[in-house]
Amino acid sequence: MISKTLLQVVDHSRDSAGCVYVYPVVSRRAGGVSVGINLNPNNACNWRCVYCQVPDLSRGGAPELNLDLMEAELHQLLQDIVQGDFMQSRVPLEAQRLNDVAFSGNGEPTSSLQFLSCVERVIAVLRHFDLVGKIKLVLITNGSQLDRRQVQTALSLMKNCGGEVWFKLDRAPMDGFSQVNQISLKRSQVTRRLLLAAKHCPTWIQTCMFEMDGALPSELQLQGYLDFLQECMAEGALLEGVLLYGLARPSMQPEASRLAAAPALWMQELARRITGLGLEVKLSL
Known part of the structure; x- marks a missing residue:
């Protein structure tokens, strides 16, 4: 039975729908409801970002997945959202729109050897509900597995369905x-x-900025970040823009007490500098 607890921006619990792989959240960056696909229920990732909200995070990749269960969970949740009272009973009024289905969760999604099959199955469910092209299909990734051919193939399938990649570059x-x-x-x-x-x-x-040990990123670090974006664009990277965000939920990593949100004016100034490169910026404080 799916919980009737009201979803909140500050809570991205992976078990909010009582499922193994699928979970709904109200996303500040999405501006509505995002349906997450968690391919790392073992809380394992090949990175360990100091701001990560995953408890008991360990090093590693995704486990073997039950694709039939993942597909069934997604089908049930989308049915509740599209045809049921999910929006009215679970979502604040201002966020009652379905924005996307996102490969996200408790680790790097593309570390799953079944990632391509997952994408194929998710697209099939979206087609069933006539959602292809009407909502986004998003991959949130650290990019570490992009050299693998099956990941590239999966991204091409996503592109054909109006998908997009959020590539972590902090x-x-x-x-x-x-x-x-x-x-x-x-x-x-x-x-x-x-x-x-x-x-x-x-x-x-996708860039997360914050204070660490009472200090913001230095001017040298910021200019290096801007220069890197400009270099990649010069080499042919056709980027959609930058999703710039700060800390909204507490880290569950050992560094948590050392982190603090960056001031809004500082973030706005960085957004202005990124815009100066010719990139669109979506800022979430």
Whole structure:
């Protein structure tokens, strides 16, 4: 039985629908209801972002998935949303619109070896409810698996259904260790993967900015981030824009006490600078 608890922006609980893989949220960035597909119910990810809200996060990839169950859960939830009273009973009045189905959740979705099959099944359910082209199909990703052919194929399928990629880029990638994402990176790898994402599907940059240990990102870090965006565009990345956001929910990582939201005026100024590159910015404080 699906809970009747009212959904809130500050709560993105993965079990809010009583399902294993599917969960509804009110998304500030989406501006309505987003139906999440959690392909990492084992709370495992190949990154460990310091602001991550997933409890008991561990290193690893997605487990073997029960695709029949995932498809059935999505079908039931969309039926409740499209044909039932879900919006009236669960969603605040100002957010009562279905915006998207998003591959998101408790880890990196594309780490699943079944990712392509998941995309195919989700598209089939969207077709059943005549939602293809009417709502978005979104992949929220750190981009780490974009070199894999099945991921590229999946992105091409998403593009044909009006899908888009949200590609995580919190700071300019440097050759070495990322303090924010707790992962070793090569700048050339990130550039290549971002170019691949934009080639196969409309792609937004997704950037989280915040204070850490009482300090905001330095001017050197900000200029490096802006320069990297400009370099990727010069190399042919046709980016849709930047989804710039701050901390809305508490981190569940050991660094939580060291983090704080960036001031609104600071975020607005950064948004202005990104716009100066010729990119659309959607700012969520």
